[in-house]
Amino acid sequence: MSASAAGRTGRTAVADVDASAPVGTVVSADLDGAPVTVVRHEGGWVVVDDECTHAACPFGADGEVFDGHVLACNCHGSEFDLRTGEVLLGPAERALTVRPLVVVDGRLVVGDEGAAGRS
DSSP: OOOEEOGGGOOEEEEEOOTTOOTTOEEEEEETTEEEEEEEETTEEEEEESSOTTTOOOOGGGOEEETTTEEEOTTTOOEEETTTOOEEESSOOSOOOEEEEEEETTEEEEOSSOOSSOO
């Protein structure tokens, strides 16, 4: 799915979404030409870069969400808190940049808030 202008909001759309998608939904998309991973966790929707900060393995549709807010990398087992980007389990040492998404007219768009994590 490609990012595009989100109409009158001026925000960047990331993906079409079924608002009833369950917690744990992981979708590959791109944002401004870069691959990203869109994830639904217990607190809502977020977008993260589509690679683990440890060895750049892609999360893609193979990333796994558990405990309602933890994203696990399937390459080496690193785990990240989707609410903050914090590393919960190595070998990754750097946090993910987590950007909140909101649903506008059935599309996920980058929210107004700043990034929750850091790169």
